[in-house]
Amino acid sequence: MSWNLAAAKxxxxxxRQTAMTNERKTGKKPPTRSSPxxxxxxLAGFAQSLAKEWRRLGLPAANARVVVAVSGGADSVALLLxxxxxxxxNKLRLKLFVAHLDHSLRKDSRADARWVKALARRLGHESLxxxxxxxxxxxxxxxxxxxxxxxARYKFLAKVAKExxxxxxxxxxxxxxxxxxxxxxxxxxxxMDGLSGMEPARQxxxxxxxxxxxxxxxxxxxxxxxxxxxxxxxxxxxxxMNTDEKFTRVRVRRQLLPQMESFNPKIVEGLARTAELLxxxxxxxxxxxxxxxxxxxxxxxxxxxxxxxxxxxxTALRRRALRQWIEQGRGDLKRIERVHVLAVESLLFxxxxxxxxxxxxxxxxxxxxxxxxxx
Amino acid sequence: MSWNLAAAKxxxxxxRQTAMTNERKTGKKPPTRSSPxxxxxxLAGFAQSLAKEWRRLGLPAANARVVVAVSGGADSVALLLxxxxxxxxNKLRLKLFVAHLDHSLRKDSRADARWVKALARRLGHESLxxxxxxxxxxxxxxxxxxxxxxxARYKFLAKVAKExxxxxxxxxxxxxxxxxxxxxxxxxxxxMDGLSGMEPARQxxxxxxxxxxxxxxxxxxxxxxxxxxxxxxxxxxxxxMNTDEKFTRVRVRRQLLPQMESFNPKIVEGLARTAELLxxxxxxxxxxxxxxxxxxxxxxxxxxxxxxxxxxxxTALRRRALRQWIEQGRGDLKRIERVHVLAVESLLFxxxxxxxxxxxxxxxxxxxxxxxxxx
Numbered sequence: 001m002s003w004n005l006a007a008a009k010x011x012x013x014x015x016r017q018t019a020m021t022n023e024r025k026t027g028k029k030p031p032t033r034s035s036p037x038x039x040x041x042x043l044a045g046f047a048q049s050l051a052k053e054w055r056r057l058g059l060p061a062a063n064a065r066v067v068v069a070v071s072g073g074a075d076s077v078a079l080l081l082x083x084x085x086x087x088x089x090n091k092l093r094l095k096l097f098v099a100h101l102d103h104s105l106r107k108d109s110r111a112d113a114r115w116v117k118a119l120a121r122r123l124g125h126e127s128l129x130x131x132x133x134x135x136x137x138x139x140x141x142x143x144x145x146x147x148x149x150x151x152a153r154y155k156f157l158a159k160v161a162k163e164x165x166x167x168x169x170x171x172x173x174x175x176x177x178x179x180x181x182x183x184x185x186x187x188x189x190x191x192m193d194g195l196s197g198m199e200p201a202r203q204x205x206x207x208x209x210x211x212x213x214x215x216x217x218x219x220x221x222x223x224x225x226x227x228x229x230x231x232x233x234x235x236x237x238x239x240x241m242n243t244d245e246k247f248t249r250v251r252v253r254r255q256l257l258p259q260m261e262s263f264n265p266k267i268v269e270g271l272a273r274t275a276e277l278l279x280x281x282x283x284x285x286x287x288x289x290x291x292x293x294x295x296x297x298x299x300x301x302x303x304x305x306x307x308x309x310x311x312x313x314x315t316a317l318r319r320r321a322l323r324q325w326i327e328q329g330r331g332d333l334k335r336i337e338r339v340h341v342l343a344v345e346s347l348l349f350x351x352x353x354x355x356x357x358x359x360x361x362x363x364x365x366x367x368x369x370x371x372x373x374x375x
Numbered sequence: 376m377s378w379n380l381a382a383a384k385x386x387x388x389x390x391r392q393t394a395m396t397n398e399r400k401t402g403k404k405p406p407t408r409s410s411p412x413x414x415x416x417x418l419a420g421f422a423q424s425l426a427k428e429w430r431r432l433g434l435p436a437a438n439a440r441v442v443v444a445v446s447g448g449a450d451s452v453a454l455l456l457x458x459x460x461x462x463x464x465n466k467l468r469l470k471l472f473v474a475h476l477d478h479s480l481r482k483d484s485r486a487d488a489r490w491v492k493a494l495a496r497r498l499g500h501e502s503l504x505x506x507x508x509x510x511x512x513x514x515x516x517x518x519x520x521x522x523x524x525x526x527a528r529y530k531f532l533a534k535v536a537k538e539x540x541x542x543x544x545x546x547x548x549x550x551x552x553x554x555x556x557x558x559x560x561x562x563x564x565x566x567m568d569g570l571s572g573m574e575p576a577r578q579x580x581x582x583x584x585x586x587x588x589x590x591x592x593x594x595x596x597x598x599x600x601x602x603x604x605x606x607x608x609x610x611x612x613x614x615x616m617n618t619d620e621k622f623t624r625v626r627v628r629r630q631l632l633p634q635m636e637s638f639n640p641k642i643v644e645g646l647a648r649t650a651e652l653l654x655x656x657x658x659x660x661x662x663x664x665x666x667x668x669x670x671x672x673x674x675x676x677x678x679x680x681x682x683x684x685x686x687x688x689x690t691a692l693r694r695r696a697l698r699q700w701i702e703q704g705r706g707d708l709k710r711i712e713r714v715h716v717l718a719v720e721s722l723l724f725x726x727x728x729x730x731x732x733x734x735x736x737x738x739x740x741x742x743x744x745x746x747x748x749x750x
Contacts, residue, residue: 186561187638189645191652195570248638259634263562263623270564277566277691284689285656288663314659 046078046220046228047085053215054092057201062093065166069157070098072116072237075172078225079216081232083170084123098127099160099169101153103134105145105241112237119234128160146247154204154212161210169204173214176222176253179271183252183260196282197275218276221268289320296321303329304371311348319345326359329374335360347372421453421595421603422460428590429467432576437468440541444532445473447491447612450547453600454591456607458545459498473502474535474544476528478509480520480616487612494609503535521622529579529587536585544579548589551597551628554646558627558635571657572650593651596643664695671696678704679746686723694720701734704749710735722747 043051054061068083070076086092098120102113113129120127138148157169178197185194200217204210216225229236245251260267296309305325310318323341327333336359343357347367356366356375364375418426429436443458445451461467473495477488488504495502513523532544553572560569575592579585591600604611620626635642671684680700685693698716702708711734718732722742731741731750739750 186649187635187642187645189639189641189648191649192567192656195649195653251638256634256638259631260562263626263631264564266564267562270562273564274561274566274570278570280689280691280694281567281656281660284663284691285660287689288659288692314655314662316655316659317663319655 043085043089043091044082044228044231046224046231047082047089047091049219050079050082050215051086051091053200053218054086056218057213057215059168059201059211059213059215060094061091064168065095065097065164067097067099067157067161067164067166067169069153069169069171070100070116070120071172071239072100072112072119073172073239073242074226074229074236075174075177075216075220075222077119077234077236078220078228079170079172080119080123080125081229081234084125096125097160097164097166098125099157100127100129101156102129102131103149103152104131105134105149106239115237126164128164130156132156146249157212158204158208158210161204166210168211168213171212171214172216172225173198174216174220174222174225175218175268175272178217178275179257179268180249180252182271182275183256184249187248187252192278192282192285195275196278197272199279218272285316285320289317289324292317293321293324297325298371304368304373307348307367307370307372310372318348325372326365330359330361330363344372418460418464418466419457419603419606421599421606422457422464424594425454425457425590426461426466428575428593429461431593432588432590434543434576434586434588434590435469436466439543440470440472440539442472442474442532442536442539442541442544444528444544444546445475445491445495446547446614447475447487447494448547448614448617449601449604449611450549450552450591450595450597452494452609452611453595453603454545454547455494455498455500456604456609459500471500472535472539472541473500474532475502475504476531477504477506478524478527479506480509480524481614490612501539503539505531507531521624532587533579533583533585536579541585543586543588546587546589547591547600548573549591549595549597549600550593550643550647553592553650554632554643555624555627557646557650558631559624562623562627567653567657567660570650571653572647574654593647660691660695664692664699667692668696668699672700673746679743679748682723682742682745682747685747693723700747701740705734705736705738719747 066083068076068080070080080096080098083092083094083096087094087096098116100113100116102109106112110131113131117127117129132152134145134149134152137143137152138145141148141151143151157171160166161169181197182195185197188194198214198217200215201211201213204212226236241247241250243250243254245254257267264270292309292313293305296306298304298306303325310321313321319341322344323333323336326336326341326344340357340359344359344365347355347357347365350367356364358364366373366375441458443451443455445455455471455473458467458469458471462469462471473491475488475491477484481487485506488506492502492504507527509520509524509527512518512527513520516523516526518526532546535541536544556572557570560572563569573589573592575590576586576588579587601611616622616625618625618629620629632642639645667684667688668680671681673679673681678700685696688696694716697719698708698711701711701716701719715732715734719734719740722730722732722740725742731739733739741748741750
């Protein structure tokens, strides 16, 4: 389930009220019209845009701990610097933690970790680093390097957030990353799920209360992060893997997107917009499918499904509801592909009962009269 | 509304029954197991694939008149030849008509029209041609050439179908055309509507009983149509507009898609699959939005909308329902853009009543207490 704006607003309201309570306790009063205005710190445009997105996403503005994932590249350094700017200017009353995972993929990686630590110290934030051997992890799990690195990173971030009691973890994905993700998924023949790209805010993990937010995703271009770092005279690291064309993502960035730009100079913004539209559609379909599933599950009859309701539903809803039902029935969707959902769907339309579909890793699904059941 | 598979199946069943009735009348019996098998005509693979798709789309197999749009290019000549093959082999018992629109865009266009007429005559099908001045139509309407040509073509096809009492009109769009359409719409920053590409079968026009079908769309590549024509030693015309890179579509075909193929050799199939998945999702969302609209329209209260229900619905459904409501209220969606739907949506969330949104070309929409209304 994705992080829900309504819930976010409720949380924000609660945090504001807590802040007011604290003000009352300390005897500080909120400024009134007649009192002199507090001195305004002039915020950089980049930090202003971040503050606007922060509000739009309904993220907490006070009394919360936030982990910022920093690799040391321009994007994450810009994210850290701008969060730091907002905290310094008292626009956000948050405690920041810097988290850096050393993937051991390059020989400079230890130096990079030291560099990030020094930057955090200079800005006055606690930093936490860890070193993992991504190559070994990849070899052990069968993931490719990018997948293994990603998995290790999010696991590390979740651990840091839990340790530090942070409610939000930030990553510095930009609008360019979003466009690349959409194109990569398109090249793979994805449906709506892939084409809707990354979410600007979601739960960090299933059932987690920690929010993973990407507050640069909706508006910042890669050139913006570089320019912002330069404007503050802060250096950033460059990662040669970002220019290594053996990675598909790098070739999309350096070859395909520039050609798409020759058709539409605003293609990156266009792809980000497409992703946003599809994300809304995706959320609506997912909710409609859940409702269909609720209706189709017979009360008091375990988890068996009414065939008639499912058969009448539009194809896309029916398939989503069946996927959700399978997930509920076996606890996860590991190894479940579209073809398995279609096989289960075919049970709905056969005339005969008694047919059985065996899902990979179990269980079996069978049709008994007017119901689908797990065996 | 899109042509519905369930309705198609019902229609097909009905036509089959009619066919059986006719057989009874003429005293011909359907072949039985014990009777000698009728001599089989060996169908080309291309025609077999067409027959399979014809069944999948639920198109009528007998006792119907079908208009085939033929420009004279490889795609439409292959479509005509393969339909002809299926009719000759008695796989489809249909009467075919060939329709050709001369766009007057090239100086050879009169010769092309004669060529198509001769081909139709050679195959034994009636042909109907018309000549329009697309440049003048474009200048008069503000459409670009491609839009004006398209509009003139579908108008002509609808006219021919009506005159000849045809129930189906066929165009020869291939899977390559579908992939190009998806990419073109992606370059424009489309949402789900554009990315779902062309439909393999839909109503020819709003409320029309004529089906527009594209039976090559789901499987045939452009090379397949050319090879099929060659295998029958039938020539086809080439249109130099198909290689003129001043058209965006041609540049997508000749520059962008080949580069995408370097990432995924099956990109055309992948894009067609993406379009199909999104089409299913689109249909489901559209139906769910209609249902939301039904619930939100107060019975006996004209067309005013209950704000509470809409405000609770997922964003994508709410916006779709509002769009449908606007369309019902003013008869069409001319000049209504996303920004207008968002403006109407903003009325739902404001605290104050009495706000008014003026739609381009009218009417006004206003919030009165718990309802949205047209002024």
